[in-house]
Amino acid sequence: MRVILGIQYNGKDFCGWQIQPNGRTVQQTLEDALKKLTGENISVQGSGRTDSGVHALCQVAHFDTKSTIPPQKFACALNGLLPSDVQVLFSMQAKDDFHSRFSAKKKTYVYTFYQSEVNLPLTDDYAQRIVGKVDVDKMQAGAKYIEGTHDFKCFLASNSSVKDTVRTVYYCKVKKKNNLITIEVRGNGFLYNMVRPIAGTLLYVGEGRFAPEKVKDIIEGKSRLDAGKTMPAKGLMLKKVYYKGVKFPKIY
């Protein structure tokens, strides 16, 4: 039986999603809990890696098991075994050909900045501080150039070996509410570490260091050196993963 999990985590104390020899990871934490629950050595496949410090409102993963636990009961059973910074929002049976990564059609990420003269302890775990004024309208104007199907090589991490760097971004919205500025991006897929340099580039636009139109030039130039810097992981959150024909329960 193949089971889908919807998983929320606070990335602060995790070295990212993917299992690694040293360091606490979300994937390993889930596999350990599944081992305790079922006695099986279960491999959990996520929709994609998230970096060290990145949060997930709802990461999606799947695994195969011979357990007789009803699929929708895994959420509750696992939560009792999981630490408080990672919890399973829902579990459900999947078709055998469902794959959390290869079946994913779209993903939405949110990058959050906050404006403050000082670090704010009640905000700083989930957002990146910026000092001074930024022009959100200009950021939104720059964000428009990110929408559409483009070769996003300009946002590709230097250590990435990926060949096909063309992706489609359905929207890139910049919003301001009180002292928070959010950048929400939905795409059919993202290059490794793509949203953090997008956030950095749009921040430069907001600060007036780049004109909004420069975002177009940066994308066309295909050089990582032209784009803004990669913003810290703590401001980034994987919000949602979309699959065709799979409806997840509404959670909050």
Added chain:
Amino acid sequence: MRVILGIQYNGKDFCGWQIQPNGRTVQQTLEDALKKLTGENISVQGSGRTDSGVHALCQVAHFDTKSTIPPQKFACALNGLLPSDVQVLFSMQAKDDFHSRFSAKKKTYVYTFYQSEVNLPLTDDYAQRIVGKVDVDKMQAGAKYIEGTHDFKCFLASNSSVKDTVRTVYYCKVKKKNNLITIEVRGNGFLYNMVRPIAGTLLYVGEGRFAPEKVKDIIEGKSRLDAGKTMPAKGLMLKKVYYKGVKFPKIY
């Protein structure tokens, strides 16, 4: 010179505000930083204690110093010496007769609940989970009985020795936004631990266990046993402290 501090803290890893022999406290952490900064043994007086786990959006404190550091520079200087879960939002000179506790005229607290079937790692540090539906209109109707000048003995912690239990609550508002329900209370003062049983009592009203009118009876009955239970500290935040003739810089 007397200096006022506006302080934000994430209460999660603090054993509250007040210095105690064992356990990390906000007051001690501030005094340690002031000692490093000035070389003086400085006593920091807060507007009031907050319990272990309670957060502060802006706690107010004062201290006396012989330092020649300009008063408004203490914020920045202290922040470099403070851990990330407590930061000074602003510092300013006070009149010599200013006292963070005795000069305080009003305080605002917020208690936050979130509705979810499971613990949400991205919310759970700052809010108390509730399961199932609650009627926010009924909670607001119950909250109306808390407003005004009353003997609030019904919300007094059993271990408190305070004699005068009459306080004035200027407002008690219940709001719902997405999955968050907040109770915001402003008063001329609060009994030790008063907001957490108010939150518990209004939760019972929302759940239908108490009729809204029962809140009036509970207050008039003056017995702690009649009120709802004391809700966990993590959902409580000291939002603001008000003083006559003292204007603080706007901070988030």
